[in-house]
Amino acid sequence: MARMDSTGRRTIGVGVIGAGWLGDVHARAWARLRHHYADLGVTPVFVAVADSVPAAREAAVSKHGFATAYDDWRDLLADPAVEAVSVTAPNALHQEIGVAVAQAGKHLWIEKPVGISAADAQAVADAVADAGVQGTVGFNYRAIPAMAKLRDLVAEGAIGAPTHARVRLLTDYAAHPLGTLTWRYSLASGGHGVLGDLASHAVDLTRYVLGDIESLVAQTAIFIAQRPTIVPGAMTYGHGLGDPDAPKGQVENEDYVQAMMRMQSGVLVALESSRVAVGEQNNYGIEVHGSQGLVEWDFRAPGELRLSTGTNYADQPSTRLLVGPGAGDHGRFQPGSSIPTSYDDTKVIELAGFVRSILSGQPEGPVLGDAVASAHALDAMVNSAAGAGWVTL
């Protein structure tokens, strides 16, 4: 039942569950939707936020003007004014909350990786399908205009037939050995560490550009085996570091993964991801080779591509392409090429797809099936590294 505001614009009642970093990013995206997608004719209404931490929900109200703030997300789902829900709570809650959102008949915008296993993601996917609501997953790298352009170039044959590729997400947020032993490092609450956190994006990007995976082999490592436990009342040190004298506890999940994949199309892909790569800050990227060229993207220069195209084959030069209004939705944000867009902008683009799917009833990727596919690949990597060698998906 579509609702309208006084000027006849379609309203969407928004709820956000988990008002941390990404909860804030989602809320900002909702507020900015009209700036960049006025043509959708939609006015978001900030109905409710839910977070178990009072300060978090107060900050959300102050920044975004939510009408209500709940301690328990179940109360938010009971609110009939809420039509669409952002699920930006920690991974271990994705499954339970995601299923509940769908069962409440509300549209679901949920963060990756959608739980801590393929089973989790599948449960949410099933609930969404059963409820007939729309579901969008936060694989926001797809939304980067240069990435959309890269995919278009590959699809149009600009590099000929794809042959092989590399995808990497290397960063350092967990690189300090005194970083405390939070929930992130436990299997039960953090899942498979870098796999869900970063490699999930890598798998999704690969699938986005190159289709489905046939089989893979992986090796993983925990490079920082022990970290200081959180001692109630003890000192903490700069940058969220633990007490060097605190007792040490065991890290249970992966710091690093390296994999080789064979796509159903025959393309061979090397994947790598680390959360402890000292010296790397967001060294994320994809490089796709084909029979007539290559195309590459690097997150640290997010508005450009390296492209080699033509029929020289040998000594074919490569071009630095500063992507502009013609690439993805860049033109909705900046009128010219090479004017920087932000991480947050990509979430606005992702949201626009979610809203379009709500308006049209037609799913638009990344959908929950993509989360399931990504999670299956991650599970396969864990099995492979545990001794299974090549694993067929």
Place this chain on the structure above:
Amino acid sequence: MARMDSTGRRTIGVGVIGAGWLGDVHARAWARLRHHYADLGVTPVFVAVADSVPAAREAAVSKHGFATAYDDWRDLLADPAVEAVSVTAPNALHQEIGVAVAQAGKHLWIEKPVGISAADAQAVADAVADAGVQGTVGFNYRAIPAMAKLRDLVAEGAIGAPTHARVRLLTDYAAHPLGTLTWRYSLASGGHGVLGDLASHAVDLTRYVLGDIESLVAQTAIFIAQRPTIVPGAMTYGHGLGDPDAPKGQVENEDYVQAMMRMQSGVLVALESSRVAVGEQNNYGIEVHGSQGLVEWDFRAPGELRLSTGTNYADQPSTRLLVGPGAGDHGRFQPGSSIPTSYDDTKVIELAGFVRSILSGQPEGPVLGDAVASAHALDAMVNSAAGAGWVTL
């Protein structure tokens, strides 16, 4: 007389004059202020927009919800609910509108270059001073977190005593010889072409980092001397190009400027700017050398610096520094280093300074004096290039 909303937050009634690209950027910044500067306790109220083009003001209303839209900006200034005005109309109107805003007792956020000559900028500066309102100028490159970091590094002596520098703004928006002969290319309406448009930023950045200019010498060029005139009713071609068969008219203002400056501190600076640099898209940057190192910034990788610091002197390596929360206001937008922020984000940062100056009564740069100083340097470049050689400021 500060006004409050129902929750006790300070409101600011906002007016925008000129609802083009930058008018939209300003409005978006006002909408996003709370997201990133909730601690200011300010709620902007979208009171009115003025634009002589109906479609422009309608779009502004649709995107931002302005309560009123005026054809004539004088009507907007007469609206008592308007407390602060964004002036984002074309350069030739800056002087008249800017003076009028101040005389109406409203705070002024005005785009660079503030008119088409130093006299224009001075008139607005005088009006602001006389009225006792606050005035902020759109020299937004100052607001980029990496630029704030660069300035801090120089000020802290990280490169020793500054010795020489280079600053450049090279781009290609006017590079096509069939780009039509719009107001941009006339002295009366467009002023000195690339000087006001881009070199104004270059001068401001130089002053921001290195203080005031003592003297300069310049050479300029019009590389595309003639362009197709706009023939009413005739065809136009892709990308805003004119009819190749249309009569050609004369370009009156500069495509390119090259200057050497001597700062009052003795630092020597080379400046260059072009609007017709084929192959360059936003090749903007500054490089500062000192007795113990160097620091550089490039707009195309806006979140990083190249820094060489230490006391090696010879063979001292340089470092790629991905700037993070510690740099300027980066941390208000993203929690980690090297997560991209956007051009629009810098306008939010600039706006926060404007709002702080309104709340505190203390001016915060870039103020109108900066626009005057920049405009004086531009006038000096024109004189120098016309035969005056070295010109003392």
Place this chain on the structure above:
Amino acid sequence: MARMDSTGRRTIGVGVIGAGWLGDVHARAWARLRHHYADLGVTPVFVAVADSVPAAREAAVSKHGFATAYDDWRDLLADPAVEAVSVTAPNALHQEIGVAVAQAGKHLWIEKPVGISAADAQAVADAVADAGVQGTVGFNYRAIPAMAKLRDLVAEGAIGAPTHARVRLLTDYAAHPLGTLTWRYSLASGGHGVLGDLASHAVDLTRYVLGDIESLVAQTAIFIAQRPTIVPGAMTYGHGLGDPDAPKGQVENEDYVQAMMRMQSGVLVALESSRVAVGEQNNYGIEVHGSQGLVEWDFRAPGELRLSTGTNYADQPSTRLLVGPGAGDHGRFQPGSSIPTSYDDTKVIELAGFVRSILSGQPEGPVLGDAVASAHALDAMVNSAAGAGWVTL
């Protein structure tokens, strides 16, 4: 029996077998030895060259002044004035010639990969050991000053304990689908294609920096399955291309290999190599990560390293290090850092090691054992790709 020239300098009688590109490179290196290593007190004497192609041996005589030129390399080995032999004939001849050189009691400087299988390399290694001569293998990437510096940095702990690495050799010499079906593409004469040709270097570099390999898994591809056969008397097209209308024949060996390796030290390594990577010209490099940093080298900027070192762990920047006289033998070629040295220079450095081993009787790497180790890894990759999965070395 060391021989002396009239000024009392030790002479070494030089023979070169295979006067193609690398034969010429070896001869040039011999001529330049005195320029850069005068302190060795050695004067090379250009005794003889052998090549089955008359024009090749004539060119060698004209450029280098060899006293004699042989059609059959066996005659060269029978020449008692020859003390040291460069073997720069095609891979399929390495085993036979290499064994014969050693058996003739002459020192051996032989090009990689030393035959077309591990058995070939082992045969040559055994002959060298039995004869008590010195043997050096053309793994010249070791000799690059920046690579020596990289290895030193890793060994000194500049990046902490090594954790994972990437090594790549991607180029395009075989990328054109009309490149004719030469010996390179047959198993009997060309061995395993890109494996012997490029991946051999990759394996050697990895071992040089990170020690021995424990196990590996690989996938390979032939992306250009068929090529025009050489039709006697038919036209050839530009750049050594075949007749597009010529009958096509089957390519028998690998265009591309991708592998994951686990080193005995536990370090995880991703390796990739292609001879058909359109858009890549000599994209060769190695990137080593450790618990406290990283270090990278790229052949296309051969005189520099990217280094991140320190104990920041998170947000640790990386440095562009232009290597100079302190790195490897750079100072023997150029007095300052960042003055370019060449591919040929690295062969002079390699030769100096060979000559030192002759003078001292002490082997200096890369020796034949390194060729054997590399060849074993390549054989393992072939097996792995053929279905063996993880292969232990």
Place this chain on the structure above:
Amino acid sequence: MARMDSTGRRTIGVGVIGAGWLGDVHARAWARLRHHYADLGVTPVFVAVADSVPAAREAAVSKHGFATAYDDWRDLLADPAVEAVSVTAPNALHQEIGVAVAQAGKHLWIEKPVGISAADAQAVADAVADAGVQGTVGFNYRAIPAMAKLRDLVAEGAIGAPTHARVRLLTDYAAHPLGTLTWRYSLASGGHGVLGDLASHAVDLTRYVLGDIESLVAQTAIFIAQRPTIVPGAMTYGHGLGDPDAPKGQVENEDYVQAMMRMQSGVLVALESSRVAVGEQNNYGIEVHGSQGLVEWDFRAPGELRLSTGTNYADQPSTRLLVGPGAGDHGRFQPGSSIPTSYDDTKVIELAGFVRSILSGQPEGPVLGDAVASAHALDAMVNSAAGAGWVTL
């Protein structure tokens, strides 16, 4: 009177005056001429070296086998077996030695900048013309294959009509404030410091690519005004540094120059050069803009160009071109693109031009007229910086 060796090859008797770094580079180039230019049919004969320092001439004999070594260069010129002379002594001796070489009827290969003023260069040029010998000047940046390619691209119109350019030579060899007060820092022996040393190359490159200079304006600086004097018997510190407690003496010549030039063609050029640029190692390069594109070269990636060409005008991308056999004389050194050539290789290329001019009697640039033109520009920069403002050449 051409002389022949026993095999009928033309011999050239070579003398080298000044056996320092460049003397060694010249001798190495002579030795390598046959390797890369066998088709010239020339065999150099190492007749004599002259250096006032015994160890320097002994090293030259040991490395290159000169038949004789002289203390006094006049004795070398009296040697009838010497046909061509490399003058690689310090700048202050160029004029006297250069004139004497020509007057002795010998061909002259002389290092830049050919003396310490335009008058010096003119004297040598006149002597060469009067004697009818050939004269080549060591402006070796012209010889770099990528530079030859850049010039060809500009000449062929690949970037349309040239409009403006930048040229820079920034390095740090004199950056340490404790570097001792050698002859380099005195006007009488070192001339105008960075002008002769580096800016001479900058001027020559500009002229090579863009033709003659019409007028210029410059500013200069001595950033390190005083340096420790050389105290006989006192300690020196690492890297050739002086005693920090030694008395300080005055630096008399320029550390830094910045200039704007207007070419006769109307092209506007910004030039910059420093010997004390902390953080820069051989940051040398040229960037040429034109009406349809741009082309750039950077010494630190000497085998590649950045090129933007086409008729897009706006948003025209740029290409990374790895130059290969088709560029200048690259193919004489390496068979493929992107295989590194060295600084020394460029001297072999320069020498080949000198030898061709000897064989043909036809001068081939860079000739002494180029040294005169460069020196005039440097003198003009000094005058301009001293207060003359714009100076017409």
